[in-house]
Amino acid sequence: MNFSKNFLEIKAALEKAGLFFIVHDDIIACMSTKLIIANWKMNPKSAKTAREIVASINKQSKNFGDVRLIVCPPFIFLDEVSNIISLSKKIFLGAQDVFVGQGVSHTGEIGIDQLKSAGVKYILVGHSERRALFDNDEIVKAKMLGSIKSGFKTILCVGEKERNEHGDHYHEVKRQIEDAIMKLPKKFVGNLIIAYEPIWAIGRPENEAIKPDQLREITIFIKRLLSDIFGAKEMEKVKILYGGSVTKNNFKEIIEKGNVDGILVGRESLKVKNFVELIEGIE
Numbered sequence: 001m002n003f004s005k006n007f008l009e010i011k012a013a014l015e016k017a018g019l020f021f022i023v024h025d026d027i028i029a030c031m032s033t034k035l036i037i038a039n040w041k042m043n044p045k046s047a048k049t050a051r052e053i054v055a056s057i058n059k060q061s062k063n064f065g066d067v068r069l070i071v072c073p074p075f076i077f078l079d080e081v082s083n084i085i086s087l088s089k090k091i092f093l094g095a096q097d098v099f100v101g102q103g104v105s106h107t108g109e110i111g112i113d114q115l116k117s118a119g120v121k122y123i124l125v126g127h128s129e130r131r132a133l134f135d136n137d138e139i140v141k142a143k144m145l146g147s148i149k150s151g152f153k154t155i156l157c158v159g160e161k162e163r164n165e166h167g168d169h170y171h172e173v174k175r176q177i178e179d180a181i182m183k184l185p186k187k188f189v190g191n192l193i194i195a196y197e198p199i200w201a202i203g204r205p206e207n208e209a210i211k212p213d214q215l216r217e218i219t220i221f222i223k224r225l226l227s228d229i230f231g232a233k234e235m236e237k238v239k240i241l242y243g244g245s246v247t248k249n250n251f252k253e254i255i256e257k258g259n260v261d262g263i264l265v266g267r268e269s270l271k272v273k274n275f276v277e278l279i280e281g282i283e
């Protein structure tokens, strides 16, 4: 029996006996709990559809196993999603980006306090689609530090554009991680999540997602890197996820053989039937 299952059983027994009073969400979400990030990107087109998607997932979430789902809608639908999941212990609200500069004269941006007041718990930073248009390594670092120091669980997205026989992708991933977290004080490491998302695997047909052995290798590499930076004990606190063309047909192999703590899902997270099947398939 794994630790988190054990813990939930003990918690249920104590609750039944009236002995368990305050349980923080983070205590329930143990290391073995799988994280699933639903990145809606610039979808859907209307608030009505946003409500329908999340209400349908929420309704079926009682069948979810040891997973925590983070829905990251566009800013304009944060409230729509929040209203529906507010009582859920399985589904949490995430933001796709954040602005971390001083003051308020930043037309078109959304800041830390606004995300807090909307009920956001997780923030994505450095997604490749944002790096391509707006965010360089300096900006990603500032967003990462700003977000994590403000108490958000922060998902740092990294990943190479392409792979070659010289293994240059290792350098690329190392540089992106080091640039963003070198100055991160150890006390925040527990709120760091790394999403490895090779750009060549995003938005592709499902058979072009990463191969599990390739993923396993890079996961070990990232863990080793984190261990060198923060020490082995702190490294254990960081969840490592994979993103890139995950579907209901390939998630199992990716998670189990790739040895990751969860997945970041783009397009498939908007196909409710497929997505729920995927989540229910995670043990």
Ligand code: PEP
Pocket: 039, 041, 197, 201, 202, 203, 204, 243, 244, 245, 246, 264, 265, 266, 267, 268
């Ligand atoms: C993503 O948005 O980061 C992503 C992984 O998208 P997709 O699952 O559609 O490849």
